[in-house]
Amino acid sequence: MPLADPTIRVRIAPSPTGPLHIGTARTALFNFLFARHVGGTFLFRLEDTDLARSTTENERDIIEGLHWLGITWDEGPDAAGGDDIGPYAPYRQMARSASHKAAADRLLADDAAYPCYCTTDELEADKRAQEAAHQPPRYVGRCANLTAAERAAREAEGGVPALRFRVRPGVVGWNDMVRDRIEIDTANLGGDFVIVRADGTPLYNFVVVVDDAAMEISHVIRGEDHVSNTPKQILMLEALGYPVPEYGHLPLILNPDGTKMSKRKSQTAVDDYRGQGFIREGLVNYLAYLGWSPGTEEDVLSLDEIIERFDIDKVQKGGARFDRDRLEWLNGQWIRQLQPEDLIDRLRPFLEAARDDGRISRVPSDDEVRSLMPVVQERLPTLAAIVDLVGFLWVDELVVDPALVVPKRWDAATTVDGLTAARAALAAHDPVTWEADELEPPLRELVAARGWKAGDLFMAIRVATTGRTATPPLFDTLVALGPERTIRRLDAAIATLTAPIARA
RNA sequence: GCCGCAUUCGUCUAGAGGCCCAGGACACCGCCCUCUCAAGGCGGAGAUCACCGGUUCGAAUCCGGUAUGCGGUACCA
Numbered sequence: 001m002p003l004a005d006p007t008i009r010v011r012i013a014p015s016p017t018g019p020l021h022i023g024t025a026r027t028a029l030f031n032f033l034f035a036r037h038v039g040g041t042f043l044f045r046l047e048d049t050d051l052a053r054s055t056t057e058n059e060r061d062i063i064e065g066l067h068w069l070g071i072t073w074d075e076g077p078d079a080a081g082g083d084d085i086g087p088y089a090p091y092r093q094m095a096r097s098a099s100h101k102a103a104a105d106r107l108l109a110d111d112a113a114y115p116c117y118c119t120t121d122e123l124e125a126d127k128r129a130q131e132a133a134h135q136p137p138r139y140v141g142r143c144a145n146l147t148a149a150e151r152a153a154r155e156a157e158g159g160v161p162a163l164r165f166r167v168r169p170g171v172v173g174w175n176d177m178v179r180d181r182i183e184i185d186t187a188n189l190g191g192d193f194v195i196v197r198a199d200g201t202p203l204y205n206f207v208v209v210v211d212d213a214a215m216e217i218s219h220v221i222r223g224e225d226h227v228s229n230t231p232k233q234i235l236m237l238e239a240l241g242y243p244v245p246e247y248g249h250l251p252l253i254l255n256p257d258g259t260k261m262s263k264r265k266s267q268t269a270v271d272d273y274r275g276q277g278f279i280r281e282g283l284v285n286y287l288a289y290l291g292w293s294p295g296t297e298e299d300v301l302s303l304d305e306i307i308e309r310f311d312i313d314k315v316q317k318g319g320a321r322f323d324r325d326r327l328e329w330l331n332g333q334w335i336r337q338l339q340p341e342d343l344i345d346r347l348r349p350f351l352e353a354a355r356d357d358g359r360i361s362r363v364p365s366d367d368e369v370r371s372l373m374p375v376v377q378e379r380l381p382t383l384a385a386i387v388d389l390v391g392f393l394w395v396d397e398l399v400v401d402p403a404l405v406v407p408k409r410w411d412a413a414t415t416v417d418g419l420t421a422a423r424a425a426l427a428a429h430d431p432v433t434w435e436a437d438e439l440e441p442p443l444r445e446l447v448a449a450r451g452w453k454a455g456d457l458f459m460a461i462r463v464a465t466t467g468r469t470a471t472p473p474l475f476d477t478l479v480a481l482g483p484e485r486t487i488r489r490l491d492a493a494i495a496t497l498t499a500p501i502a503r504a
Numbered sequence: 505g506c507c508g509c510a511u512u513c514g515u516c517u518a519g520a521g522g523c524c525c526a527g528g529a530c531a532c533c534g535c536c537c538u539c540u541c542a543a544g545g546c547g548g549a550g551a552u553c554a555c556c557g558g559u560u561c562g563a564a565u566c567c568g569g570u571a572u573g574c575g576g577u578a579c580c581a
Contacts, residue, residue: 260574
């Protein structure tokens with residue numbers, strides 16, 4: 001652990017207008033990594049000013065999702081539901097409106113901002129005119145220099161003003177932590193911009209500046225889609241007399257087609273990945289490598305190892321497409337590294353879900369699952385895959401496609417012959433020694449005696465007892481199935497194969 | 505349209521003037537292992553480092569331009 005550095009303070013400030021987004025999680029992760037690597041403070045602030053779209057369910061989803069990933073904050077809402085934790089509480093914007101109001105009043109008093117009485121109709125007309133003239137859209141400044149008398153007149157007419165920030169001419173620049181020097185001429189900012197709506201509620205860009213300053217944020221690390229907000233925020237910081245933090249703009253996570261990742265084209269909810277059986281270790285590892293790499297040839301790293309190696313200088317500048325194949329591979333890597341007992345615990349909800357929707361008839365005991373670990377753990381790309389892999393073990397009525405039971409090189413008659421002989425050999429086996437290395441030799445002998453290929457017989461037995469052509473090793477599977485069900489399933493398969501033959 | 509940013513195998517990336525006619529990983533293909541499927545091992549294919557000029561003895565790496573892509577352009581966040 002590095003020595004604590006109280007001067008480094010970073011934050012994630014999601015707005016609860018939707019469930020935890022993979023992009024939010026990635027931004028949170030990078031802030032977290034940055035803070036933990038240098039021993040700084042990582043805080044969480046809820047940007048809940050969009051009343052119409054914010055919900056408490058989303059808040060919970062975001063907080064829980066981040067914690068699930070192992071991303072924890074030093075200051076912010078209490079994940080357990082208690083009061084906000086930290087010296088700068090509250091950590092939700094709606095609860096901080098007094099300070100926003102004070103800042104707005106200060107800007108107004110300094111004439112750094114002014115009331116704007118323009119109506120939406122006027123604004124839209126301006127925009128249309130600019131479009132027609134092939135001019136970039138910008139506020140024309142109609143209310144920028146109103147006299148006190150003019151303002152009073154507007155008020156008297158019932159005009160309710162929004163508050164606009166006065167954009168000064170010049171160039172605003174900063175040394176971005178990931179993309180070096182960026183300079184933007186304020187003439188391209190679209191004119192004076194609104195910071196407080198006519199209804200009195202403040203806008204994101206303004207609130208963020210006030211809250212970040214109040215919480216003494218030293219480094220603002222966020223998505224590239226915010227670079228155009230940065231000059232506006234710097235301008236407001238200057239007007240308010242606050243120090244300007246360092247900025248770092250992360251490359252975007254992209255859809256497979258290269259556009260900014262969206263719900264429309266990709267799966268974006270962290271909880272959906274979780275529900276599909278991705279584990280936190282895999283997801284975090286994958287997310288960290290989207291736009292960053294340690295510069296070594298390591299690719300499977302734990303959160304702690306990533307913290308150790310994290311360096312914002314090594315963050316990529318270009319966007320990164322989300323590659324689910326790679327995520328699955330990493331997830332499998334991490335599933336294989338889990339302690340068996342841990343894996344069993346994590347598998348349980350997926351087995352319960354499968355039982356609830358009828359894919360399996362019952363949830364196996366921990367002992368049953370534990371005995372399967374040696375053959376199952378290395379075969380799981382996701383936790384949810386357990387059901388496809390060995391769900392047949394917990395199904396009462398196994399449905400077997402007769403066509404599948406007959407191996408490629410065999411015909412139905414040979415298959416019946418083979419299964420019957422195998423059934424006899426297995427039925428003769430002492431149920432007490434029903435173990436993989438006990439079951440195999442007699443069947444090998446049978447194969448040799450009849451001149452068959454082991455693979456053919458084994459495949460017939462496999463499909464007859466599991467309904468599938470791909471399973472864990474056959475004899476381990478039969479052991480898990482137990483003598484009784486093995487014989488019963490063999491009988492059932494033989495019966496379905498003989499019926500049509502008898503008719504023919 | 506305007507402003508900004510980006511551009512190394514299909515994808516994620518290594519690379520900070522000679523170590524690179526470019527390394528790793530995923531995906532793909534083949535072989536080995538093998539009762540199937542995985543896992544694992546080995547090997548293969550895959551990038552004229554977007555393009556064009558320049559600087560230099562030497563450029564993926566520095567400079568300029570072009571192209572393409574993306575982001576932003578709200579009384580959204």
